[in-house]
Amino acid sequence: MMSSKEALSLMELHAHLNGSVSFSTIEKLVARKPHLNIEHGMTAIRSGQRRTLDECFQVFKVIHQLVDTEEDILMVAKDVIREFAADGVKYLELRSTPRKEKTTGMTKRRYVETVIEAIRQCKNEGVDIEVRFLVAVDRRNGAEVAMETVKLAEDFMLSTGGLVVGLDLSGDPTVGHGRDFLPALQKAKNCGLKLSLHLSEVPSQADESELLLNIPPDRIGHGTFLHPEVGGSQSLVDKVRKHNTPLELCLTSNVKGQTVSSYSQHHFLYWYQMGHPSVICTDDKGVFCTDLSQEYQLAASTFNLSQEDMWTLSHKAIDCTFAPDLQQQLHQKWLELQPTLFQL
Ligand SMILES: CNc1ncnc2c1ncn2[C@@H]1O[C@H](COP(=O)(O)O)[C@@H](O)[C@H]1O
Numbered sequence: 001m002m003s004s005k006e007a008l009s010l011m012e013l014h015a016h017l018n019g020s021v022s023f024s025t026i027e028k029l030v031a032r033k034p035h036l037n038i039e040h041g042m043t044a045i046r047s048g049q050r051r052t053l054d055e056c057f058q059v060f061k062v063i064h065q066l067v068d069t070e071e072d073i074l075m076v077a078k079d080v081i082r083e084f085a086a087d088g089v090k091y092l093e094l095r096s097t098p099r100k101e102k103t104t105g106m107t108k109r110r111y112v113e114t115v116i117e118a119i120r121q122c123k124n125e126g127v128d129i130e131v132r133f134l135v136a137v138d139r140r141n142g143a144e145v146a147m148e149t150v151k152l153a154e155d156f157m158l159s160t161g162g163l164v165v166g167l168d169l170s171g172d173p174t175v176g177h178g179r180d181f182l183p184a185l186q187k188a189k190n191c192g193l194k195l196s197l198h199l200s201e202v203p204s205q206a207d208e209s210e211l212l213l214n215i216p217p218d219r220i221g222h223g224t225f226l227h228p229e230v231g232g233s234q235s236l237v238d239k240v241r242k243h244n245t246p247l248e249l250c251l252t253s254n255v256k257g258q259t260v261s262s263y264s265q266h267h268f269l270y271w272y273q274m275g276h277p278s279v280i281c282t283d284d285k286g287v288f289c290t291d292l293s294q295e296y297q298l299a300a301s302t303f304n305l306s307q308e309d310m311w312t313l314s315h316k317a318i319d320c321t322f323a324p325d326l327q328q329q330l331h332q333k334w335l336e337l338q339p340t341l342f343q344l
């Protein structure tokens with residue numbers, strides 16, 4: 001028996017920086033920018049509330065208005081890192097879209113540098129968490145920007161001593177087509193960046209997923225509509241299984257964003273029962289008002305998982321990180337805690 005949920009060590013592999021901003025950080029940002037007249041109801045989707053995915057993307061626009069200087073980015077990133085650590089997360093892969101803000105003079109390069117600075121400061125302050133960064137490509141910005149972003153990510157991968165580990169493809173899934181991003185994604189892969197791609201987050205992306213799975217990516221975000229029962233196909237499932245590509249699964253995000261009708265209908269069960277690498281993640285803990293330990297509890301209560309099943313789930317996530325240099329030390333950490341968790 002495990003004594004308390006805090007005792008579980010966790011791995012977070014899918015967290016968008018600006019979607020992870022907590023209520024208390026939003027309050028600090030609002031105090032910095034009272035003229036924007038932004039209330040908390042505009043930046044988060046509370047318990048029991050649902051939004052269309054499109055409405056979720058409007059929420060990100062509001063948060064971006066609040067987070068538009070280097071100082072904001074530094075505060076937001078440090079707060080988010082500390083909050084994940086307080087929740088028991090020992091390894092965090094943050095992802096974020098570099099943004100240029102004309103009005104404040106923030107450049108994309110400074111944006112990434114500031115996130116890296118936040119990671120370094122937390123490390124120096126002794127926060128008990130390892131953090132790595134994925135540079136995100138927002139599909140709404142098109143192929144040319146994607147290629148520039150890959151160059152930026154490559155530069156930072158080389159200059160940060162391995163803190164930048166990969167590239168993410170995200171943004172409104174109903175905008176654009178994955179084929180336009182193939183050259184950028186191929187280039188990223190060839191230069192050693194790991195790829196995590198949001199795939200089949202909405203129905204009718206089967207063609208795109210088929211194409212992007214050929215790269216192949218190193219991990220898949222959501223993959224909600226990959227399997228045949230929900231309009232995907234066996235060929236998509238076979239591709240994912242052939243490469244043993246881990247899935248990053250975000251229960252509350254999908255339920256609140258209404259791509260999944262209820263927790264019990266979540267595709268976690270499909271992949272988990274198959275024994276496929278499935279990693280529970282938050283996606284946007286601020287916007288969806290959750291945290292990683294809550295997502296584990298939800299998975300446990302919905303799918304009847306024991307404490308030991310949860311430990312195994314989080315333990316297996318170690319093999320899915322983009323930081324192979326840390327895997328041995330993380331395994332060690334998990335094994336040291338195991339006897340106290342289960343009183344072996
Ligand atoms: C809900 N499902 C989702 N699907 C696709 N992309 C998402 C997302 N949730 C977040 N993002 C992506 O992350 C950005 C916010 O963080 P950053 O400014 O990059 O730190 C959003 O603008 C979107 O591009």
Ligand SMILES: [Zn+2]
Pocket residue numbers: 014016170198221283
């Ligand atoms: Zn996501």
